[in-house]
Amino acid sequence: MSALVLACGNATGTARPPVITDGEVVELGARPGRGALDPLLRAFDGGRLVVLGTDADLAAVVLRLMHKSRLGDVAVGYVPDDPGSRVAEVWGLPRDRDAQARVAFEGEVDAVPLVRDDAGGCLVGHGVIDQPQGVVYCDDAVALRGRARRIEVAPDLDGGPGLVATVTRGGFFGRKVERFHSRAMQVGCLRTRFERDGVPTDAAKWTWYRHTEDLRAVRGVL
Numbered sequence: 001m002s003a004l005v006l007a008c009g010n011a012t013g014t015a016r017p018p019v020i021t022d023g024e025v026v027e028l029g030a031r032p033g034r035g036a037l038d039p040l041l042r043a044f045d046g047g048r049l050v051v052l053g054t055d056a057d058l059a060a061v062v063l064r065l066m067h068k069s070r071l072g073d074v075a076v077g078y079v080p081d082d083p084g085s086r087v088a089e090v091w092g093l094p095r096d097r098d099a100q101a102r103v104a105f106e107g108e109v110d111a112v113p114l115v116r117d118d119a120g121g122c123l124v125g126h127g128v129i130d131q132p133q134g135v136v137y138c139d140d141a142v143a144l145r146g147r148a149r150r151i152e153v154a155p156d157l158d159g160g161p162g163l164v165a166t167v168t169r170g171g172f173f174g175r176k177v178e179r180f181h182s183r184a185m186q187v188g189c190l191r192t193r194f195e196r197d198g199v200p201t202d203a204a205k206w207t208w209y210r211h212t213e214d215l216r217a218v219r220g221v222l
Contacts, residue, residue, distance in 0.1 A: 008053030077104025087125035108220025134189025138182035162210030184209035
């Protein structure tokens with residue numbers, strides 16, 4: 001199956017799996033923005049789009065699809081550069097890169113929750129809040145009041161309302177872990193480090209919530 005292939009950042013200089021030759025390859029910088037992506041999306045009739053790069057590169061492409069209202073007619077495949085990709089883990093992709101490419105080109109499309117935030121971004125794999133001190137709500141549930149070691153957030157692909165938040169309290173001795181499934185998560189805390197798909201920022205308030213339209217992810221087993 002042919003596809004539009006976006007090779008982002010370091011992926012422009014790495015060896016590509018043989019199946020990639022079946023697609024039209026466009027080389028872009030890391031975390032491409034509207035200037036690079038919008039003309040490509042205007043010319044793209046829809047179908048399958050494959051991203052080669054990092055989780056942050058994938059998130060940048062998905063963000064433009066969301067803003068250009070293309071989530072409904074574009075299926076997104078992913079071949080990560082990083083063997084430790086959290087998106088690959090969440091999507092259940094194979095570990096072998098050639099196998100990942102075959103899934104991206106030939107796998108089945110699965111609608112998965114797309115998580116966005118009130119800072120203008122989206123989360124496709126893994127978010128982290130480092131040592132938050134404050135209050136966190138997952139819908140109506142109080143996920144945190146006080147301190148935590150960290151909070152991890154990911155899209156919920158198990159049929160939940162949208163996202164899953166894992167709150168870790170305490171140290172190595174006496175660690176407590178709780179998971180919350182919700183449509184939205186609201187954070188108010190002392191300024192700390194947030195990370196979304198590998199990109200860090202500092203904030204004191206943050207909201208992650210499920211977008212009204214799902215991402216058509218190519219992750220189905222061949």
